Amino acid sequence: MTSTLQDRQDIADLMTGWIRRDLGDWDGLRELFHPDGRIEVTWFEGLAGDFVDASARMGASDFRTKxxxxxxxxxFSADGTRAVSETNAVIVGENVRLGLGANGHNRFIDRIERRDGVWRILDRKSVYDFAFFTFPAGVVEVDTESLAxxxxxxxxxxxxxxxxxxxxxRLFATKGSELEGVIKQSAHNWLQGKGEA
Known part of the structure; x- marks a missing residue:
């Protein structure tokens, strides 16, 4: 079974559907994942449903993201029921109380599965390419020892x-790192039916 343009559009919609997180549409964000879906990003690891709850708490804090x-x-897998996607993203963050922001460039590596005709994310991991500080209201001091x-x-x-x-x-995958290689190889194996998410 080959993938169709609709399959590709459905998966693209899952990726751009991340806007629901920025808009505080928590029910919509939850719908991007299968019920047993998991996510690993810098500040959270676990079930996607728990991530949505944690994101709502973050949304109510001084920390804002886009x-x-x-x-x-x-x-796509040969049978057309699984897919692996890699998506560039820019994470824009700001703590309004601290007057400090950061931009992070990353890639989401997702394992996506079609169940009952519907594509949803089963596993999301992030690989980080580079990041830098922003200073919305003027330069503030950064503790370089903590940063290191x-x-x-x-x-x-x-x-x-x-x-x-x-x-x-903990340590997360960065561009060209051994951990990035492990994530990609594991996703490739899963796509070929050689391992579970």
Missing amino acids: HLITAPVVE AYPSEYGALAYLLDASGFPVQ
């Missing part, structure tokens, strides 16, 4: 998340 999403590159605890590819974003009460607690 995501700019591009069109995905998609590969994170890889430079997402250091500014992690620093801002930590300062906002959403700590980054």
Whole structure:
């Protein structure tokens, strides 16, 4: 079974549907994932449903985010029921209380499954390419020692998340890293039916 233009559009809509997070449309965000879907990003790892609840808490905090999403590159399984996509994104964050912001450039690597004719995300992981601080109201001091605890590819974003009460607690994949290779190989194996999500 081959993929159709509609399959590709449905998956693209899942990717751009991330705007629901920025708009605080929590029910709409939940609909992007299968009920057993999982997500791993800098500040959260676990079930997608729990991520939506945590995102609502973040939305009520001093930390604001916006995501700019591009069109995905998609590969389908031979039977047309699974897909893996890689999507560029820009994460724009700002803590309004601290007067400090960050822009992070990342790629979402998603395992997507069609169930009962509907495509939804089963697993989302992020690979971080680079990040930098922004200063919405003028330069503020950054603790360079704390910043040095994170890889430079997402250091500014992690620093801002930590300062906002959403700590980054482990190492995440960066461009060209061994962990990125593991994520991609595992997704490829899953696409070919050689492993589970």
